[in-house]
Amino acid sequence: MLPLDYFLFLQIILFLFITPGTPRIVIISYAMNYGTKNCIWIALGDITANLIQATLVIFFIDSFIANNGEILNILKWFGIAYLFYLSYDIYKSRPKKFNKKTLKPKTLFSFFKDGFIVAGTSPKAWIFFPLIFPQFINFNENYISQFLILITTYMMLDFLSLIGYAILAKKLLNWINANPRVISSISAFVLILIAIFIGFTQNY
Numbered sequence: 001m002l003p004l005d006y007f008l009f010l011q012i013i014l015f016l017f018i019t020p021g022t023p024r025i026v027i028i029s030y031a032m033n034y035g036t037k038n039c040i041w042i043a044l045g046d047i048t049a050n051l052i053q054a055t056l057v058i059f060f061i062d063s064f065i066a067n068n069g070e071i072l073n074i075l076k077w078f079g080i081a082y083l084f085y086l087s088y089d090i091y092k093s094r095p096k097k098f099n100k101k102t103l104k105p106k107t108l109f110s111f112f113k114d115g116f117i118v119a120g121t122s123p124k125a126w127i128f129f130p131l132i133f134p135q136f137i138n139f140n141e142n143y144i145s146q147f148l149i150l151i152t153t154y155m156m157l158d159f160l161s162l163i164g165y166a167i168l169a170k171k172l173l174n175w176i177n178a179n180p181r182v183i184s185s186i187s188a189f190v191l192i193l194i195a196i197f198i199g200f201t202q203n204y
Contacts, residue, residue, distance in 0.1 A: 003138070009150060024165045027039050030114075039163065043158075044112055047158050047159050049115075050125060051151060053120070055151070057126075080195045083194060
């Protein structure tokens with residue numbers, strides 16, 4: 001069975017992934033300095049960290065909120081507040097400019113490690129998974145299969161968006177620097193609309 005409001009989940013993560021946040025700016029920089037192929041390992045490190053984060057969060061949360069609508073409702077409103085905060089943060093953020101420079105050679109494991117650390121130490125990721133994922137899982141059904149669908153979707157789209165940024169690194173960086181607020185403004189506005197939609201439609 002599909003998770004709750006699966007297509008709404010798709011919209012949220014798509015707008016998160018097209019926004020030039022820290023992982024995407026980092027991968028643009030690495031692509032310009034080390035080449036696109038090496039960025040595959042950065043992306044793999046990123047999604048590996050996300051898989052660990054989501055797994056720890058969901059299976060830890062389950063012991064507390066299974067069959068407990070009140071806790072799910074509390075998480076829902078925290079999730080809505082987080083989406084509002086995220087939209088504000090995205091709107092206010094300005095991507096840093098990177099200058100191409102000579103860097104020391106790196107191993108494939110080093111690229112993987114860099115991607116893993118960037119994603120694994122991101123406070124936003126640790127907030128996103130406990131506040132957003134439970135909104136789309138029915139814990140009264142087979143929540144493991146729902147979780148697998150959500151995390152697989154998340155990892156695939158995250159990986160593809162990172163590689164897309166790496167492939168188009170130079171063009172994207174020039175465009176982002178010239179239009180720092182366009183994508184951010186659109187993404188922020190849509191996230192606000194999604195937060196309002198969740199507030200009015202999701203009840204436990």
